[in-house]
Amino acid sequence: MPRRDRTGIGDALEDLVARVQRLARRQVRAALVSHVEDFKVEITVLRRDLAGLRRRLDLAEPRRTRPPRPCKVPDCPELHCAHGYCKNHYQQVRYREMKKAEAKKLGRTFPVLKRGGKRPGRRPKVALVVGKS
Numbered sequence: 569m570p571r572r573d574r575t576g577i578g579d580a581l582e583d584l585v586a587r588v589q590r591l592a593r594r595q596v597r598a599a600l601v602s603h604v605e606d607f608k609v610e611i612t613v614l615r616r617d618l619a620g621l622r623r624r625l626d627l628a629e630p631r632r633t634r635p636p637r638p639c640k641v642p643d644c645p646e647l648h649c650a651h652g653y654c655k656n657h658y659q660q661v662r663y664r665e666m667k668k669a670e671a672k673k674l675g676r677t678f679p680v681l682k683r684g685g686k687r688p689g690r691r692p693k694v695a696l697v698v699g700k701s
């Protein structure tokens with residue numbers, strides 16, 4: 569146990585040192601808190617700037633995509649593109665819907681087919697003649 573002096577100056581000094589330490593601690597903490605808030609704001613601004621730069625450099629993270637799945641038409645080997653169909657079957661569905669809507673607009677109950685009443689997509693085969701003059 570440390571020896572106590574009779575004048576009480578030692579105790580007063582200890583008390584003063586403790587008060588100064590408390591005050592200093594409080595001020596340092598307050599300064600740190602205000603700096604932390606400044607840093608948070610600065611980091612937010614920097615993140616926004618970085619995202620803008622990435623977009624401009626076309627380095628944006630790729631959009632999350634779902635895993636590939638097959639076309640819903642049985643035995644079609646293609647992968648899904650839209651509405652459960654592959655790109656080819658989706659185009660067929662869209663074409664059929666367009667023709668149905670066209671027929672409805674004209675007041676018909678059957679779809680309007682391509683010229684000459686032929687089935688869509690079938691073309692007459694034409695032989696290629698080479699070297700004929």
Ligand SMILES: [Zn+2]
Pocket residue numbers: 639640641644645646653654655656657
């Ligand atoms: Zn398909």
